[in-house]
Amino acid sequence: MGVLRRHRGRALKPGFHARRLVKLLREKGRSLSPLTILTHDHPDPDALASAWALAHLAQALGNIRTRIVYGGVIGRAENRMMAERLLVPARPLRKGELAGVPHLALLDTQPPFKNNRCPPRRIPDLILDHHPRHADTHCDLALIDESVGATTTILAEALLAADVRVPQRLATAIVYGIGSETQNLGREATQRDMAAYQAFWPRANMKMLWRISYPQRSEQFFMTLARAVREAFIAGRVIGVNLGAVNTPDSVAQMADFLLTLEKISWSVVTARYLGRLHVSLRANDPGAGAGRLLKRLLGGGNRGGGHGMIAGGSIEVGGEVSEAVWREAEDKVINDFLASQELESAALHHPFRNA
Numbered sequence: 364m365g366v367l368r369r370h371r372g373r374a375l376k377p378g379f380h381a382r383r384l385v386k387l388l389r390e391k392g393r394s395l396s397p398l399t400i401l402t403h404d405h406p407d408p409d410a411l412a413s414a415w416a417l418a419h420l421a422q423a424l425g426n427i428r429t430r431i432v433y434g435g436v437i438g439r440a441e442n443r444m445m446a447e448r449l450l451v452p453a454r455p456l457r458k459g460e461l462a463g464v465p466h467l468a469l470l471d472t473q474p475p476f477k478n479n480r481c482p483p484r485r486i487p488d489l490i491l492d493h494h495p496r497h498a499d500t501h502c503d504l505a506l507i508d509e510s511v512g513a514t515t516t517i518l519a520e521a522l523l524a525a526d527v528r529v530p531q532r533l534a535t536a537i538v539y540g541i542g543s544e545t546q547n548l549g550r551e552a553t554q555r556d557m558a559a560y561q562a563f564w565p566r567a568n569m570k571m572l573w574r575i576s577y578p579q580r581s582e583q584f585f586m587t588l589a590r591a592v593r594e595a596f597i598a599g600r601v602i603g604v605n606l607g608a609v610n611t612p613d614s615v616a617q618m619a620d621f622l623l624t625l626e627k628i629s630w631s632v633v634t635a636r637y638l639g640r641l642h643v644s645l646r647a648n649d650p651g652a653g654a655g656r657l658l659k660r661l662l663g664g665g666n667r668g669g670g671h672g673m674i675a676g677g678s679i680e681v682g683g684e685v686s687e688a689v690w691r692e693a694e695d696k697v698i699n700d701f702l703a704s705q706e707l708e709s710a711a712l713h714h715p716f717r718n719a
Contacts, residue, residue: 381520404435412540438611
């Protein structure tokens with residue numbers, strides 16, 4: 364596979380971070396116990412699978428006791444089904460639970476990001492992530508690999524490198540975590556993602572993967588889907604929608620993925636209101652689109668947004684008790700600024716499905 368990127372002036376080969384992780388767990392062992400593993404809020408399959416894989420690896424290599432926690436809720440039906448059917452050992456964070464924990468690892472996120480509950484000024488023992496490293500990220504050991512499409516891939520490589528036995532439920536989670544993050548290896552997947560996916564595919568439960576992928580959905584989901592289609596606007600090769608209030612921020616990314624499937628469309632942009640914040644998702648069908656950089660700029664820089672070439676997400680604080688006019692102004696600014704970045708104007712918007 365060759366060299367993927369450079370690390371402090373030297374070539375970084377596939378599995379570099381996996382080997383460092385295995386070495387750390389073997390050498391530190393019980394001195395890292397108990398280890399609290401924190402994912403981002405509203406964890407997706409990549410976060411859940413990678414956190415579970417780290418917990419399994421830590422126990423196998425260092426006899427380290429672990430617990431996996433997250434802020435928010437698991438909102439998307441597929442993600443809830445994954446957690447419930449595979450018995451993923453992750454639970455919601457209790458108030459004040461992270462204060463004074465002896466050892467902390469962050470999975471699929473970094474402390475400066477606005478999507479996790481890492482205590483201010485706390486320096487984690489370990490970070491494992493595939494998102495671009497933030498300038499303010501500090502950690503005892505940060506294993507951040509932007510050259511893979513999923514954080515789970517790093518953990519899968521570590522399990523293989525350590526020759527650790529992986530039970531079927533965890534193997535199924537790994538396959539679904541990588542597949543979900545890369546849309547079944549079709550979006551921003553590398554040869555390493557494919558190799559990890561293929562290594563654990565024979566060990567996974569195919570029937571369970573099917574059930575997770577096609578769960579029963581709530582009426583609320585269909586109401587959100589109907590609103591996304593009915594209120595969608597098109598300008599040039601851009602489609603988007605302001606969803607208004609939603610019951611889970613997972614809906615934003617889900618609708619952005621769905622709208623991008625419209626023929627002749629290159630970009631989708633979706634906003635929604637949740638707990639006083641305006642959540643935004645960008646999707647592109649070009650790997651070189653620079654969605655992450657663009658969204659960060661649209662949201663004013665800092666820690667408000669980021670992502671990769673084809674996918675990006677973020678949010679800005681609007682306020683819980685503000686007027687409808689304030690919300691609309693925030694939504695319009697994001698959409699208008701995005702359209703301007705594509706050399707389009709809001710006057711070009713039309714709503715083709717409102718009267719369909």
